[in-house]
Amino acid sequence: MANSRSTRRGFLKGTVAIATLTTATLASSSQSDEPTAFADSIASFLQDHYQRMSKDEIGELLARSERRAKREHGVDIKCHNTSAITGVTFGYALNLSKCKGTRRCVEACVTENNCSRNSNMENIRVLSLPEGTRDLNQSDHYYGVEQKVPEAGRWYLPVQCHQCDEPACVQACPVEATWKEADGIVVIDYDWCIGCRNCAVACPYWARHFNWSKPNLPAKEINKNTHYLGNRPRMAGVMEKCTFCIQRTRKGHLPACQEACPTGARVFGNLLDPASEIRYILENKNVFRLKEEQGTQPNFWYYTDV
Amino acid sequence: MVVLLLTILQGGMAYRQQAIHGLAVTGLSDQITWGLYIGNFTFFVGVAAAAVILIIPAYLFHRREMRRVTLLGECLAVAAVVVALLFVTVDLGQPLRIWHALPFLGKLNFPTSILAWDMVVLTFYLLINILLLWYLLYKKFCHHTLQVKHYFPLIIVAIILGLSIHTVTAFMLSGNPSRPFWHTAILAPRFIASAFAAGAALMIITFQILHRFSRFRLSKGLIREVALIMAFSQFISLFLLGSEFYTALYRHTAQHSSAVLLYWGTTGSEGLTTAIYLALSASLIGVVILMVRSWREHVPLLNLASVLIFFAIWMEKGIGLVVPGFTPTPLGEIAHYSPTTIEIQVTVGIWAVGAMIFTILARITIAIEYGHLKAIK
Structure with missing residues (x-):
């Protein structure tokens, strides 16, 4: 089980890395550190189940949710996950x-x-x-x-x-x-x-x-x-x-x-x-x-x- | 074929609209959450399961006549499962996320969620039918002699899965105490009985079409046996429906308001009530024809009965079972539903996909079966 779990994570991480890389290359002309809408949507699509995420992944997730609200509704929201x-x-x-x-x-x-x-x-x-x-x-x-x-x-x-x-x-x-x-x-x-x-x-x-x-x-x-x-x-x-x-x-x-x-x-x-x-x-x-x-x-x- | 392709194309265009604007383009609502799509899903799972009415007599009761057409039954099952899976997919709000249902990579809620069960059994049923079809055709193609004992275990698994897919689909509905219209122990037996009747009806019509337009030869004996299965299944199906009627309507309780609304009608739902009475009448006429031996063996009358029963069960299971279960809502709200043009277009498109898959598979099967397509010695 632990093994298949790490394989799955490895697979997901690999795909995310590739996707981010591709989009980063695509977006390099925009000269901004902020991921593009496309990069974010790919990352959302490939994201893991919430309860399996690491602390870092959740950090990215919250930032991504904030960026999404900015893009879709033009508002700077604060997205937290108080346990x-x-x-x-x-x-x-x-x-x-x-x-x-x-x-x-x-x-x-x-x-x-x-x-x-x-x-x-x-x-x-x-x-x-x-x-x-x-x-x-x-x-x-x-x-x-x-x-x-x-x-x-x-x-x-x-x-x-x-x-x-x-x-x-x-x-x-x-x-x-x-x-x-x-x-x-x-x-x-x-x-x-x-x-x-x-x-x-x-x-x-x-x-x-x-x-x-x-x-x-x-x-x-x-x-x-x-x-x-x-x-x-x-x-x-x-x-x-x-x-x-x-x-x-x-x-x-x-x-x-x-x-x-x-x-x-x-x-x-x-x-x-x-x-x-x-x-x-x-x-x-x-x-x-x-x-x-x-x-x-x-x-x-x-x-x-x- | 061109007609089918065009039909699929218009369905695809309609689905594009739905993908852009969301499921709001359908007639569905929070009150009536599932409609035409899930109704058709339920019905086609039944059609897929009905392949076992050929396999059981052929392999458990050694009916030679039946064994000759089991392959066509498998083709029908494959096409029907694909259709059913497409209907669930178009009903999803986030279809791209379907990978979340993969074990390990996603998070399949198995065995707790009955919908997860449904996904599992449908996938395995599809795979086993493809495997059986492939194995049998490949052996014939290569002129190998087939020995039943080599693939008999697969047959047994296919029979069990065939019965499971429709049982699980019934359980998905009947496992909801909050929806009393479905919360009945005889839902699964009703599903199986009506699926066998509808499946047999579809086979009778399809086999005759194949007989006319391909090299496939249909024997009188086979059609008689399938008609008899249809007669029994339809009779049992109506008996079970009658039993539901009794418990629902003898005493009007709040528990049974869905049934009362369906059969007694209510303002705004006249369409649904009319549909259910049409379906019931078609069912009754069909069963009367089938019960009389000389009528059943008279081909035009048998065809009429088949068309009536197929239509009646599609109406009763597809529309008259899924939709009324939602009204009144658990909070007592009476709601109405009628499918939009986009929903109908997508539905017709998916039927065309099914017809296309069956046509292609049946052509290959018949060509190999009758020796027109074979390996060069």
Whole structure:
């Protein structure tokens, strides 16, 4: 195994070296140290699986992602890959009594996470349901926000990625382009995803979304603080999802949806910290998980005040 | 041949549009993620698997008649697997990254991902069919006497793989508890039964065309046997579908809303409902013709039944199974899908590739089989 691994690496490195050399010769006239777009695209095409990369390779990878954003969107982003903090497992709890369906979380999520505009690319869905039922088939996904919320006789159910412990999506991916990180966040490497959408088929929460075309991102609206496995601008033909705002939460900040909620319905925190608010809720409120019978062990709970 | 080439060319042009603008040029959406492409993929995996309806009687039950056409069955299998693989490829958002599925060099999620399984069994099935075809033709070409015991192990492996490719494709859909329409244990048996029926139908038509336009001679006995296999398979397939019907419709539960939407119809999906009723009617007419012996043995009627059943199963498995499974979505949203012109053009182009591959392979096979192409002694 070790042998075949080194052969594979050798092969990949060799190909990358040849490609870089060729493109370097081609680009020598431009007299710039910065690799050309072509060299970068060849390097991206041949790059190894993220979890097998060395520190140097990851350094190059992050620089390449920054150059890509500059070329495609004309913006200087910062792309980091802050790793999971030991002793942290993220969890989310949502108070349904407080949620009034303002959809502020959705707006904040789209801006924070550089989601494509005007294409319905939203990683949070707020469902409006008639009172007295939890039958999702009766839900309305497209209630207008301009109309006064909450509407009489309706309640609201926000749904996003539940960062399951037994994620059906990770199991479905044929090329391991998506995996669960040590802090519980399920991430996607947009440079490795082949765009087969089998994960979207598997997910019981409809939490995975596909970039059907090149994301539409106005330069001045781009969030420049990005994480490689999170909100860096995506390309056409790959999946994306909620990452609990990995670029913020791994640095000790709260997710954008939590901050944006005007009613304080959202509680985010470290499940391993006995003093955290989320632990208090799990221990003292009557919580439930959506579609628990699907057996995916979500890390997202709902509760009510009464 | 020229017509086929032109058809492939227009498909290529349409695919170029898709490569430039992304899969947004298709009618697909986050709600209905797979459509015409994966529907056709599923169907053609079935056609490929159907080669075993010739191989099993020929080698396990020693039917001489069948043994004479197994090579043509292999040709059909090779063409159908290539078509199936092309359909998955055009469905990918990043087709160039397909090397990520190579073991060691890439990172194949085997054995966890059923899609990875599907890639593995399809590749091996393609390879073994090419190998068998090559071996048998080469031996005949060189006037060597063929001894079944020399290649019998390959035959057994081909039969197992043939059944696996379609089973695994069914498992890829039925392994999703979040999609109740597919999450049924009889999906794989249904797939196999309907694949045998559709495959037999295609063979009956193809063999007659070859009989007319090439040196290939078709015997009455062979056509009767294939027709009988089609009759049984189609009957079993309809029985299984009926069983699904019962569990889905006797009590309307939220679990079965996909089926209710499909058969009862909903605004915006009338096309799909019409299609499924057309398919069901064609299936029923087909099976009635096949059940009556004198009708089944009357060639024009048999041809009618074959065309009806092939069309019905393509419709039912290709469109009526993949698409309705997506609506309502796991969050209860009702969605609609209709393929765009580009999608249809690419699809027709891929069919033409299949027809082209089969024509070339069948010509070589028949020339060698009937001794017109042989090594000089």
